[in-house]
Amino acid sequence: MIETIERLSKQSGCVHPDDYIKDGLVYCHKCHTQKEIMLGLIPKPKKVYCLCECETKIRDMKEQGFDEKQIQEQVDRMRKSGVRDESFQQWTFENDDGTQQNTDFAKVYAENFADDFYKTGSGLIFWGSVGTGKTFLAACIANYLIDKQIPALMTTFNKVIDEAFSAPNKAEYYRNFNKYKLLIIDDLGTERKTDYGMEQVFNVIDDRYKSGQPMIITTNLSIKSIKNPEKIEYSRIYDRILEKCSPVQFTGKNYRQKASEVNKKMMSERMKR
Numbered sequence: 001m002i003e004t005i006e007r008l009s010k011q012s013g014c015v016h017p018d019d020y021i022k023d024g025l026v027y028c029h030k031c032h033t034q035k036e037i038m039l040g041l042i043p044k045p046k047k048v049y050c051l052c053e054c055e056t057k058i059r060d061m062k063e064q065g066f067d068e069k070q071i072q073e074q075v076d077r078m079r080k081s082g083v084r085d086e087s088f089q090q091w092t093f094e095n096d097d098g099t100q101q102n103t104d105f106a107k108v109y110a111e112n113f114a115d116d117f118y119k120t121g122s123g124l125i126f127w128g129s130v131g132t133g134k135t136f137l138a139a140c141i142a143n144y145l146i147d148k149q150i151p152a153l154m155t156t157f158n159k160v161i162d163e164a165f166s167a168p169n170k171a172e173y174y175r176n177f178n179k180y181k182l183l184i185i186d187d188l189g190t191e192r193k194t195d196y197g198m199e200q201v202f203n204v205i206d207d208r209y210k211s212g213q214p215m216i217i218t219t220n221l222s223i224k225s226i227k228n229p230e231k232i233e234y235s236r237i238y239d240r241i242l243e244k245c246s247p248v249q250f251t252g253k254n255y256r257q258k259a260s261e262v263n264k265k266m267m268s269e270r271m272k273r
Contacts, residue, residue, distance in 0.1 A: 015035065016028070016029055018094075019035060024047075025037070025038070025047065026049075027052075028052035028053070028054060028055070029094075030052075030054050030147060031052050031053040031054040031111075031147075031148060032107070032111045033052045033053040033054075033111075034050060034052060035049055035050060035051075035052050035055075036048065036049055036050065037050045053148065054147070054148060057148065057149055074149070075146060075147060075149060078146045078149065078151060079143065079146045081153075082142060082146055082151060082152045082153045082154060082180065083139065083142050083143065083146070083152075083154050084154070084155065084159075085154070088135075088139040088142070088143075088154060089139075089143065091136050091139035091140055091143060092140055092143050092144070093106075093107055093110075093140045093144060096136075096140070100133045100136060100137060101132065101133055101250055101251065102126075102133070102137060102248055102250060103137065103140075105248060106137040106138075106140060106141055107144075109124065109141060110140070110141045110144040110145060111144075113141075113145060113150065113181075113182065113214075114148075114150060117214055118181055118182070118213070118214060120214075121212045121213055121214050121244060122214055122244070122245075122246065123214040123215040123216055123217070123244050123245035123246070124216045124217070124245050124246055124247075124248055125216075125217045125218075125219065125223075125226075125241060125242075125245045125246070125247045125248065126138060126216065126217070126218040126219070126248050126250060127218075127219050127220070127221060127222065127223055127226070127247055127248070127249060127250065128220070128249050128250030128251055129220065129250070129251070130220055132250035132251060133250055134186075134218040134219075134250050135186050135187075135218055138154065138184050138186060138216050138218050139154060139184075141182070141184070141216065142154045142182065142184055145181070145182055150181050150182070151179060151180045151181050151182075152180055152181065152182040152183075152184065153177065153180040153182070153183050153184065154184040154185075154186065155183075155184070155185060155186070156185060156186045156187050156190075156191070157185060157187070157188065157190075157191035157197075157200070157201050157204070158187075158190070158191050158192065160185075160200055160201070160204055161191060161192060161196075161197050161200045161201075164200045164203075165196075170203075174203055174204060174207045175207070177204065177207065177208060178207070178208070178211045178213060180213075181213060181214075182213075182214055182215070182216065183208055183213070183214075183215040183216075184215065184216045184217075184218075185204070185215065185216075185217050185218070186218045187218060187219065187220070188217050188218065188219035188221065188241075189219050189220060189221045190220075198233060198234075198237075201237055202236060202237050205237050205240050205241060206236075206240060209240040209243075209244060214244070214245075215241075215244065215245065216245070217241055217245055223247050223249075226238045226241070226242065227242065
């Protein structure tokens with residue numbers, strides 16, 4: 001029986017060059033779950049390969065008649081639907097250059113989303129100055145979940161306001177958000193401050209709040225201003241966000257300014273040629 005287990009485990013365990021060792025066991029570089037387990041055999045335990053989470057999903061889909069091309073096509077459709085800004089679709093944890101703040105925190109949230117945070121409806125508020133990496137890490141989380149075939153949507157309140165205006169059935173429009181297990185809304189506080197605009201913002205947050213599903217909000221606002229808004233009409237929005245989302249502060253370098261300086265330097269060097 002032991003030989004059979006080892007033979008089957010070797011068939012299932014294709015180690016990728018980017019996989020890594022943790023606690024003496026191989027972990028998948030994509031889903032960060034084990035590709036090895038320790039069998040408690042007597043007298044000596046043995047390491048055997050096992051399917052990680054992403055390999056398990058592929059196996060399950062193959063059993064349902066999907067091939068790898070169809071699986072990738074489905075993931076691509078989910079990404080196009082959920083991360084509509086094409087530049088954000090390229091933002092992944094693998095592309096992090098190591099300078100981003102709170103990367104480890106974001107990874108923990110993404111890796112444990114299905115088992116923990118989704119079940120409890122626990123979300124996050126990424127807050128801090130402009131250009132400190134809030135949007136980048138929010139996109140990393142969205143792309144990580146989509147790679148695992150977990151529906152995620154990343155949008156802004158200004159887009160929501162524009163789309164809601166032309167939606168023939170506004171109630172149905174807001175209900176559609178709940179087909180995504182994670183809703184990410186970028187740049188809270190930059191939306192148009194009209195009565196109509198604020199009502200649409202409230203509708204999104206309130207509907208998500210009632211659904212019990214998690215959301216991630218990014219904002220340049222401080223937590224102090226969110227807890228104590230200047231206008232009372234913001235309170236009913238911010239109170240719901242604070243009840244469901246844990247604040248994560250972003251400080252440090254302005255990465256947008258740094259990128260702009262690099263671009264200017266490159267342009268200057270080219271003009272000298």
